[in-house]
Amino acid sequence: MTRFTQIIFAAVAAVLGAATAGQAQTIAGTVRDATGAVMPGVTVEAASPALIEKVRSAASDGAGQYRIVNLSPGIYTVTFALAGFTSVKREGIELTGNFTATVNAEMRLGTLEETITVSGVTPLVDAVAPRGCSSRGPSSAAPAAISSVGTAFTSVTWRARTREAAPAFT
Numbered sequence: 001m002t003r004f005t006q007i008i009f010a011a012v013a014a015v016l017g018a019a020t021a022g023q024a025q026t027i028a029g030t031v032r033d034a035t036g037a038v039m040p041g042v043t044v045e046a047a048s049p050a051l052i053e054k055v056r057s058a059a060s061d062g063a064g065q066y067r068i069v070n071l072s073p074g075i076y077t078v079t080f081a082l083a084g085f086t087s088v089k090r091e092g093i094e095l096t097g098n099f100t101a102t103v104n105a106e107m108r109l110g111t112l113e114e115t116i117t118v119s120g121v122t123p124l125v126d127a128v129a130p131r132g133c134s135s136r137g138p139s140s141a142a143p144a145a146i147s148s149v150g151t152a153f154t155s156v157t158w159r160a161r162t163r164e165a166a167p168a169f170t
Contacts, residue, residue, distance in 0.1 A: 024070075024097075024098040024099075025070075025071040025072065025073060025095035025096075025097075025098075025099055025100070025101075026067060026068065026069045026070075026071065026099075026100040026101070027046050027067075027068045027071060027076065027078060027093065027095070027100070027101045027103055028065070028066065028067040028068070028100055028101075028102060028103075029065070029066060029102050029103045029104040029105065030060075030063075030064045030065050030066075030104050030105075031044070031060045031064045031065075031066065031080055031104070031105045031106075031107060032064060032104070032105070032106050032107070033085075033106070033107055033108070033109075034106060034107075034108050034109070038060075038062075038063055038064025038065075039060060039064050039082065039085075039107060040060055040061060040062045040063075040064060041059060041060060041082065042059065042060040042064075042066070042080050042081065042082045042085075042105075042107065043057060043058075043059055043080070043081045043082065044057065044058050044059065044060065044066045044068065044078065044079070044080055045057045045078070045079045045081075046068045046071065046076050046077075046078050047076065047077045047078075047079070048071075048072070048074045048075060048076040048077070049074065050071075050072040050073060050074025050075070050076075051071070051072060051074075056068055056071065071095055072095075073095055073096050073097075074094075074095060075092060075093065075094050075095075076093045076094075076095060076101075077089060077090070077091045077092075077093070078090045078093060078103050080105040080107060082107060084109065084110060085107040085108065085109060085110050086107065086108050086109070086110035087110075088105045088106070088107055090103050090105070
């Protein structure tokens with residue numbers, strides 16, 4: 001080979017080697033619970049200003065292991081999260097060169113919080129002058145009881161009281 005070809009070959013090899021080494025950083029590890037059992041399905045996020053997308057995610061597999069590959073050199077914060085468990089955060093993980101950082105986590109049971117919102121509207125019931133009633137009392141056509149009116153009352157019974165119909169709620 002000529003001297004010029006050797007220089008070109010060395011320059012190309014250096015550029016390719018630097019590009020490959022620049023993307024070879026990895027964060028990997030195992031997620032366990034407080035008893036030491038492995039935890040599948042844990043969301044693991046690696047965050048760093050060095051990443052274009054700022055956050056890269058992975059999930060732990062059936063053996064509790066995860067692997068986040070092709071990370072840029074920089075300082076990372078790794079967060080582990082799973083519903084029902086307290087989140088775990090590891091900060092200041094520095095990746096340089098061709099390096100795999102092992103970051104294991106132990107997750108503890110957290111408090112399960114649930115919010116239930118119940119809303120409804122009370123149905124309108126005309127308790128003053130029901131249909132089929134006169135001022136003398138309920139007629140024979142008036143129902144003796146109306147069951148399950150809306151969700152507010154379980155039953156409404158009409159009783160005659162001295163010339164006026166008065167509702168009694170039970």
